[in-house]
Amino acid sequence: MGYPRVVITGLGVVSPNSGVGKEAFSRAISAGVSGIRKISLFDTAPYKVKTAGEVKDFDPQAVLGRGGLRVLDRGTKLLCCAVKTALEDARINISEENSRTIGIAAGNTLGSLQSICDFDKVALSEGPQYVNPSLFPNTVINAQVSQASIRFKIKGFNVTISNGFSAGLDALIYAANFIRLGRKKIILAGGVEEFCEQTFIGFYKAGFLSEAKEGKPELSCPFDQRRNGAVLGEGAAVLVLEELDSALQRGARIFAELKGGGTFFDGSRIDKYKRGGRGLAFAMRLSLEKASLSPQGIDYLSCGANSTAEGDELEARAVREVFGKSPRMPAASCLKSMLGESFSAAGALQSAAAVCAIEKQIVPPTLNYQEKDPLCDVALVTEKADSRRVDNVLINAFGPGGSNTSVVISKFTI
Amino acid sequence: MQDIENDVRCLIAEVLEKDQAEIKPDSRFIEDLGMDSLKALEILVAVEKKFKITIPEQKLSELKTLVDTVNVAKEFLAAKEKANAG
Numbered sequence: 001m002g003y004p005r006v007v008i009t010g011l012g013v014v015s016p017n018s019g020v021g022k023e024a025f026s027r028a029i030s031a032g033v034s035g036i037r038k039i040s041l042f043d044t045a046p047y048k049v050k051t052a053g054e055v056k057d058f059d060p061q062a063v064l065g066r067g068g069l070r071v072l073d074r075g076t077k078l079l080c081c082a083v084k085t086a087l088e089d090a091r092i093n094i095s096e097e098n099s100r101t102i103g104i105a106a107g108n109t110l111g112s113l114q115s116i117c118d119f120d121k122v123a124l125s126e127g128p129q130y131v132n133p134s135l136f137p138n139t140v141i142n143a144q145v146s147q148a149s150i151r152f153k154i155k156g157f158n159v160t161i162s163n164g165f166s167a168g169l170d171a172l173i174y175a176a177n178f179i180r181l182g183r184k185k186i187i188l189a190g191g192v193e194e195f196c197e198q199t200f201i202g203f204y205k206a207g208f209l210s211e212a213k214e215g216k217p218e219l220s221c222p223f224d225q226r227r228n229g230a231v232l233g234e235g236a237a238v239l240v241l242e243e244l245d246s247a248l249q250r251g252a253r254i255f256a257e258l259k260g261g262g263t264f265f266d267g268s269r270i271d272k273y274k275r276g277g278r279g280l281a282f283a284m285r286l287s288l289e290k291a292s293l294s295p296q297g298i299d300y301l302s303c304g305a306n307s308t309a310e311g312d313e314l315e316a317r318a319v320r321e322v323f324g325k326s327p328r329m330p331a332a333s334c335l336k337s338m339l340g341e342s343f344s345a346a347g348a349l350q351s352a353a354a355v356c357a358i359e360k361q362i363v364p365p366t367l368n369y370q371e372k373d374p375l376c377d378v379a380l381v382t383e384k385a386d387s388r389r390v391d392n393v394l395i396n397a398f399g400p401g402g403s404n405t406s407v408v409i410s411k412f413t414i
Numbered sequence: 415m416q417d418i419e420n421d422v423r424c425l426i427a428e429v430l431e432k433d434q435a436e437i438k439p440d441s442r443f444i445e446d447l448g449m450d451s452l453k454a455l456e457i458l459v460a461v462e463k464k465f466k467i468t469i470p471e472q473k474l475s476e477l478k479t480l481v482d483t484v485n486v487a488k489e490f491l492a493a494k495e496k497a498n499a500g
Contacts, residue, residue: 067431130463133455134429 003180007412009252010090010240012082012190013352016053016233017338020063020081022089026356030385032365034338036220036231042197048211049204051218053233053340054195068151071134073112075194075236076144082236083148083188090240090252092186094153103156103184104149105175106238107167107191107344111141114196144192156184161344165304165399166263167191168237168347169407173261175241185246188238191348195234203232206271210307220341222305222334223312223378225371230306233340237348239355256355259293259392259408262286267402273310277318279404284322284394291408295323297392298408300363301332302350303378304396306341315396316376329379330394331386337367347397347405354393354409362387418465418491419484425460426480429453439481461487467494 011022016035018028028035035053044050060069060077063084069077083104087094094102115138123131137143142160149158157178161171168191175189193199203209210229212218220231239258247254264286266279288295301319305312323329335350336342342349357363362385369382391411398404419439427434430447443449449457454474461483462469467490477483 070428070431126463129468130459132459134452 004182005244006176006179006241006258007244007247007254008239008256008258008355008409009242009247009254010086010092011255011352011355012084012086012089012238013349014055014058014078014081014236015339015349016055016235019055019058021085022352022356025352026360029335029338029353029356029364030360030362032338032367032384034367035233036338036340041195047204049209049218051231052195052200053231053342055234071138072147073115073138073143073194074196075108075112075192076138076147078194078234078236079106079144079148079192079238080151082190082192082238083152086188086238086240087152092240099153099155101156101184102154102186102188103158103175103178104145104154104188105159105161105171106145106189107161107171107348108141108144108193109162109164109167109344110193110199112138112143112194112196113198114194115139117198154188156187164401164403165343166347166397166403166405167344168349169261169351169395169397169405170263171348172239172241172258172351172407173263173405176258176261179241179243185243187241189241190236190238191345192236193234193343193345195232200232208308219368220307220337221368221370222303222307222337222366223316223373223376223380224369225373227307227309227312230308230336230341233336233342235339235342235345235349237345237352239348239351254412256358257410257412259410260287260290261405261407262290263403263405265402266404270401273308273314273400274402275310275314275317277314277321279402280315280318280396280398280406281321283404283406284318284396287394287406287408291392291410293392293408296328298330298394299388299390300354300357300393301330302354302393302395303332303334304346304350304398305334306336311398311400313375315398316378319378325377331363331381331388332378333364333381334366335364337369347395347407350395350397351407351409354395357390357393358409358411361390363390418487419480421464422461422484422487423480425464426457426483429456429460437480440479443478457483465491467491
């Protein structure tokens with residue numbers, strides 16, 4: 001007897017280009033709506049970089065109600081909104097009877113640096129006796145997933161995967177393995193990152209961000225010759241992963257199937273992409289193998305490219321190594337051209353987009369693509385969505401620290 | 415002194431996410447208003463910060479109602495004023 005199949009029966013998304021909700025997200029990525037605009041969460045006067053993918057006019061109270069939000073930080077509210085809408089989409093009511101059979105695993109690496117700084121700021125400026133003890137829980141890395149778990153009475157387990165750029169996809173693989181091993185029937189899996197000045201400063205000073213200089217624009221334009229850095233983003237996406245039999249028994253709507261995933265770590269420096277791309281190629285091959293697919297079986301390649309010179313080149317090399325040259329490449333697209341680089345949330349948002357793409361039978365466009373880079377020869381869908389058969393999507397996430405993860409999400413057939 | 419009661423009521427209402435009218439002088443924090451230990455500590459800190467006083471944590475167990483909290487705040491405000499006068 002093989003392992004149980006893992007299907008996707010719900011989606012919850014909070015995104016810079018569509019706010020809260022799966023339908024709005026699906027429409028926005030199909031239409032190529034950008035969520036990147038002038039930063040509003042803090043004053044950018046001291047910085048040369050001015051744009052980011054913020055979830056604008058985010059109103060968690062409208063989704064979650066008034067109670068219990070007072071001391072939660074932005075990231076926790078983003079995740080809670082994604083969890084609530086995912087549960088609604090999956091038509092799951094968590095009760096005393098089923099709460100122990102449901103778990104949650106989400107990627108988050110930056111935590112809430114803003115919460116830590118705000119907490120310390122009070123201690124330093126007013127004195128340690130005046131820190132608000134209710135804000136202390138926000139300062140730990142597992143706060144967001146734990147708070148969501150408490151709020152929605154998810155008692156099976158709660159896990160924060162905190163390994164950087166690939167954490168959103170790694171959370172999906174972790175959750176899927178739990179289901180395949182028969183330990184849980186339903187797991188909410190995804191990722192979350194909030195945008196704040198503290199993380200912005202870190203990436204800014206590290207020279208990771210795109211800025212208008214040397215005739216090049218401040219722009220998220222993956223694989224484009226003009227690219228000169230990432231534009232930061234934020235958001236949360238939660239997929240309801242469910243054992244197939246459980247989904248069939250409760251009459252759930254099955255949107256897609258998570259067929260396989262692969263990871264490979266090839267880090268040598270925390271701040272430098274490994275140019276060869278062999279780690280990512282290995283992760284892609286492993287996920288194809290787990291999904292029992294050949295490279296030609298992939299219809300849509302959801303790239304992790306974030307408009308950094310080295311990162312995009314790395315992915316293009318890895319794609320070429322796995323798929324061969326141009327005619328054999330699948331249609332590719334970079335969601336980060338619309339949403340920015342949201343770190344541990346990125347893979348989860350790409351996965352949510354993959355489910356929407358399968359549902360609509362489209363490949364979403366990559367925005368801002370104008371000038372071809374010969375080192376980045378991928379079959380990009382640009383300008384507008386490409387209507388085509390989309391049965392299998394390969395999703396990539398990778399970072400300069402050496403984490404590489406790929407996941408295959410496929411159209412569900414019984 | 416009425417101002418102190420109003421200020422404390424306002425702090426408690428904010429922490430407990432209640433309307434101020436719900437914070438009656440003898441409403442019991444835990445039984446009637448759903449307070450937990452973390453929120454109790456938060457109220458203690460908020461009162462200290464508001465009146466620039468220091469209340470020993472041993473006093474926490476005495477803060478069971480609005481009246482109790484106001485009385486403790488007054489006690490330590492009086493001690494502060496006395497110390498300042500001396």
